[in-house]
Amino acid sequence: xxxxxxxxxxxxxxxxxxxxxxxxxxxxxxxxxxxxxxxxxxxxxxxxxxxxxxxxxxxxxxxxxxxxxxxxxxxxxxxxxxxxxxxxxxxxxxxxxxxxxxxxxxxxxxxxxxxxxxxxxxxxxxxxxxxxxxxxxxxxxxxxxxxxxxxxxxxxxxxxxxxxxxxxxxxxxxxxxxxxxxxxxxxxxxxxxxxxxxxxxxxxxxxxxxxxxxxxxxxxxxxxxxxxxxxxxxxxxxxxxxxxxxxxxxxxxxxxxxxxxxxxxxxxxxxxxxxxxxxxxxxxxxxxxxxxxxxxxxxxxxxxxxxxxxxxxxxxxxxxxxxxxxxxxxxxxxxxxxxxxxxxxxxxxxxxxxxxxxxxxxxxxxxxxxxxxxxxxxxxxxxxxxxxxxxxxxxxxxxxxxxxxxxxxxxxxxxxxxxxxxxxxxxxxxxxxxx
Ligand code: PMP
Numbered sequence: 100x101x102x103x104x105x106x107x108x109x110x111x112x113x114x115x116x117x118x119x120x121x122x123x124x125x126x127x128x129x130x131x132x133x134x135x136x137x138x139x140x141x142x143x144x145x146x147x148x149x150x151x152x153x154x155x156x157x158x159x160x161x162x163x164x165x166x167x168x169x170x171x172x173x174x175x176x177x178x179x180x181x182x183x184x185x186x187x188x189x190x191x192x193x194x195x196x197x198x199x200x201x202x203x204x205x206x207x208x209x210x211x212x213x214x215x216x217x218x219x220x221x222x223x224x225x226x227x228x229x230x231x232x233x234x235x236x237x238x239x240x241x242x243x244x245x246x247x248x249x250x251x252x253x254x255x256x257x258x259x260x261x262x263x264x265x266x267x268x269x270x271x272x273x274x275x276x277x278x279x280x281x282x283x284x285x286x287x288x289x290x291x292x293x294x295x296x297x298x299x300x301x302x303x304x305x306x307x308x309x310x311x312x313x314x315x316x317x318x319x320x321x322x323x324x325x326x327x328x329x330x331x332x333x334x335x336x337x338x339x340x341x342x343x344x345x346x347x348x349x350x351x352x353x354x355x356x357x358x359x360x361x362x363x364x365x366x367x368x369x370x371x372x373x374x375x376x377x378x379x380x381x382x383x384x385x386x387x388x389x390x391x392x393x394x395x396x397x398x399x400x401x402x403x404x405x406x407x408x409x410x411x412x413x414x415x416x417x418x419x420x421x422x423x424x425x426x427x428x429x430x431x432x433x434x435x436x437x438x439x440x441x442x443x444x445x446x447x448x449x450x451x452x453x454x455x456x457x458x459x460x461x462x463x464x465x466x467x468x469x470x471x472x473x474x475x476x477x478x479x480x481x482x483x484x485x486x487x488x489x490x491x492x493x494x495x496x497x498x499x500x501x502x503x504x505x506x507x508x509x510x511x512x513x514x515x516x517x518x519x520x521x522x523x524x525x526x527x528x529x530x531x532x533x534x
Contacts, residue, residue, distance in 0.1 A: 106138055119147065119488050125481075130157035133505050135486070144485045144513055146501045151313075151345045151456070154372035154426075155417040156502040162375045162413045169409035178205060178403040185408035192415055193383055196354055197367060202389035204382040205403030209344035209370030210238025212380035213307070215397060216366050217242050217261075219384060220305035220338045223391040228298045229261070230290065230306045230337075232269035234315030234492050237307065237342055246307060249314040249492055263302075265293045269312060270320040273449040273460060279321040286320075287327050300335035305366070310356040313345035316491035317458025317498055319451055325362040338365040338388065344380065345456075348372030349418040349503040352427030352454025359453060375414045379407035422503035429510060430454035433499060436514045444521045446472055455503055458496040468493035472524065479520040485513045 102110055107126025117124060125143070129136040133156055135145045148154065155162065169185060176183050190203040204219075206212050217229060231237070231246035238247065245261035247253050254260065268289035270282040277285060294300045306328060312318040332339040341364035346356035350372060353359055357367075365388060370380035378401070382389075434450060434457055441447040441459075446469060448462035461469040461476075473495050480487045490496045497517075501509065 132156040132158075133502050133509050142484060143481070144501070144509055146499055146513055147486045147488045148500050148502050149376060150371065150488065151350055151500050152371045152376055154348050154350060154503045155375055155414050155422055156504045157376075159375065159413070159417060159504070161417055162410050165409045165413035166377070166406055169406050173405045175401070175404060177400060179398045179400070183405055185405045185412060186403045189403075189408040189411050192412060193369075193381060196415075197383050198363070200386050201383050202386050204384075204389065204392070204397065205408070206380045206382070206399055207378045207401050207404075208238070209342075209368065209380050210240040210243040211399070211402075212344065212368040212370055212382050213237045213246070213340075213342055214240055214242045215382050216307070216340050216342075216368050216384075217246070217305065218397060219366060219382065219388065219392060220340060222396070223388045224304040224336065224338060226302050226304040228263040228265065228303045230265050230267055230293060230303060232308050232312075233266050234269055234271070234312055234318070235266075235307075235309060235342075236312075236314035237309075238344075249312075263298065265297055267293060269308065269315070269318065270324050271316070271318055272321075273318075273451070279323070283321050283324045283327065286324055287331075290328070290331060300331075300337065303335065303337045305338040305340050306332060307340040307342060309342050309346060310360060310362075311346050311351060311453060311456060313456075314490050316460065316496045317452050317456060319453055322360050322362075325357075325360045329362045332365070340364055340366040340368065342368050344368060344370040346453075348414070349423045349426050350454060350456045350500070351452075352423065352430050354418065354423060356453065373414070374407045374411040377404070377407035377410040379404070379411055418503060425505070426454040426503040429505060429507060430457065432507065433457060433510050433514070436510070437499075440514070440518060440521060444525060446521075446524075452499075455499065455501055455505065457499040458490060459499075460491065460496045462495070468495035470494040473497050475524065476517065476520045479523070480513070480516050483516045483519070485516045487513075 108124035126138045127135045135143050193203050194201050233248045236247050236249040237243045242261050245264050248266045268286040270286050272282045341357050343355050347369045367383040373379050437450045441450050446461050449460040452458050461472045463469040473489050477487050488498050490498050
C-alpha cells in the first residue's frame with residue numbers, strides 16, 4: 100500500500116536507511132546548485148554533494164541541456180556492441196586530460212572501476228597479489244571490499260574475500276605525531292616488510308591507493324610518500340593504481356589529485372563527479388596495459404551509457420571553465436575560516452585537505468578521537484540547514500565537500516552555522532548529549 104499521507108522518511112522502512120544521516124532522515128524533493136529542499140520546503144546547503152558527485156552543483160543547466168539532447172538521439176546501445184559519439188568523445192577528452200597514449204574503459208560505479216582495475220593489473224602482469232592501505236576505501240563489491248580497510252564493519256562477516264591482499268601503512272602525521280619525513284619512512288618500511296615476510300615483489304600485480312584518503316579521514320600524504328611508491332613500482336614491475344573516485348574531477352582544486360604530487364599512476368580509476376549524478380565510472384590505463392584485455396575479456400551492459408557520457412562531457416566543460424579555479428580559490432578561503440575556528444575553539448585538532456575536500460578532526464582533552472562531538476555538530480548543522488558528513492576510521496572527522504561551483508556566501512553560511520554549534524558546545528558543561 101502506498102502511504103502518501105506520510106513523509107518519505109516515515110515510509111523509508113522498505114529501504115536500507117541512508118548511512119550518513121540515520122538518526123535524522125530527510126526526504127529531498129528538489130535539488131539545484133548547492134541547495135536541496137525537503138518535503139516541507141526547508142532548504143539545506145548540500146555540503147555532502149552526494150559524497151563528491153555533484154561537483155558542478157545539482158542540476159546544472161548545461162548538464163541538463165546535454166542530457167536532453169542525448170535523450171533525443173539515443174539512450175542505450177552498449178559498448179559491447181558498437182561505438183557512439185558521446186562515448187568516443189569522452190574517451191578522447193579523458194585522454195587529453197591524462198596525457199594521451201591512454202585507453203579508457205567505462206563502467207557504472209567506483210567499485211566496479213576498481214574491480215576492473217584489479218583484474219586488469221592481474222591480467223597485464225600475470226601476478227596474483229595486490230597491496231592496498233590501512234584506512235583505504237575502494238567500494239563495497241567483493242574485490243573492492245577485499246582491498247578496503249577504512250572500517251572493520253566493511254569487512255566483518257564477509258569471510259572469503261580476495262586472497263593475496265596485503266594492507267600497508269598510509270601516512271597519518273597528525274595521528275602519529277611524526278614529521279612528514281619520518282612518517283614517509285615508516286610507511287615505506289611497512290611495504291618493504293610485506294615484501295620481506297609476506298609476498299615477494301615479483302608476485303605483486305599492483306599497489307592501489309587513494310592519493311588523498313577519503314572515507315579514511317581526508318588525509319593528505321607527503322609528496323615524497325607517493326614518489327617513493329612510484330619508485331618501488333618501477334623497480335619491481337608493479338602497476339600503480341590511483342583510485343580517484345572521490346578526489347577526481349576538480350574536488351581538490353585540480354582536475355585530478357595526483358597532479359598535486361607530480362606522480363602519475365599506470366592505472367587511474369574515476370567515478371562520482373565524472374557525470375554529475377549519472378552512473379558512470381572509468382578506468383584509464385596506459386595503452387600497452389589496457390591492450391592486454393582482448394576484446395570480450397572484460398565488459399558490461401551499461402558502462403559508458405550515452406546519456407552518462409553526455410553528462411560527463413558537459414560536467415568536464417564546466418569544471419575546466421570555472422569549477423576547478425573556484426575549488427582552488429574558495430577551498431583556500433574555507434580552510435582559512437576553519438583555521439580561524441581552530442584557534443578559537445578547543446577540540447579541533449586538525450584542519451586539512453586540498454581544494455574543496457576538507458576535513459576537520461576533533462579530539463578530546465587527551466588528544467583521543469572525539470566522535471561524539473563530531474556527531475553532535477553534524478546533527479546541529481543539519482538542523483540549521485547544512486548537510487555535512489563525517490569520515491575517518493573513528494568517525495571523528497567532519498568533512499566539507501561542497502560543489503566546486505559553490506558560492507563564497509554559501510561557505511560563509513556553513514561556517515557560521517558550525518561556529519554557532521561550537522559556541523553552544525563551549526557553553527555546555529556536561530558533554531554533548533542533547534541529540
Ligand atoms: N573509491 C573511493 C575512493 C570512494 O570514495 C568510493 C565511494 N565512497 C568508491 C571507491 C566506491 O564508489 P561507488 O560507491 O560508486 O561504488
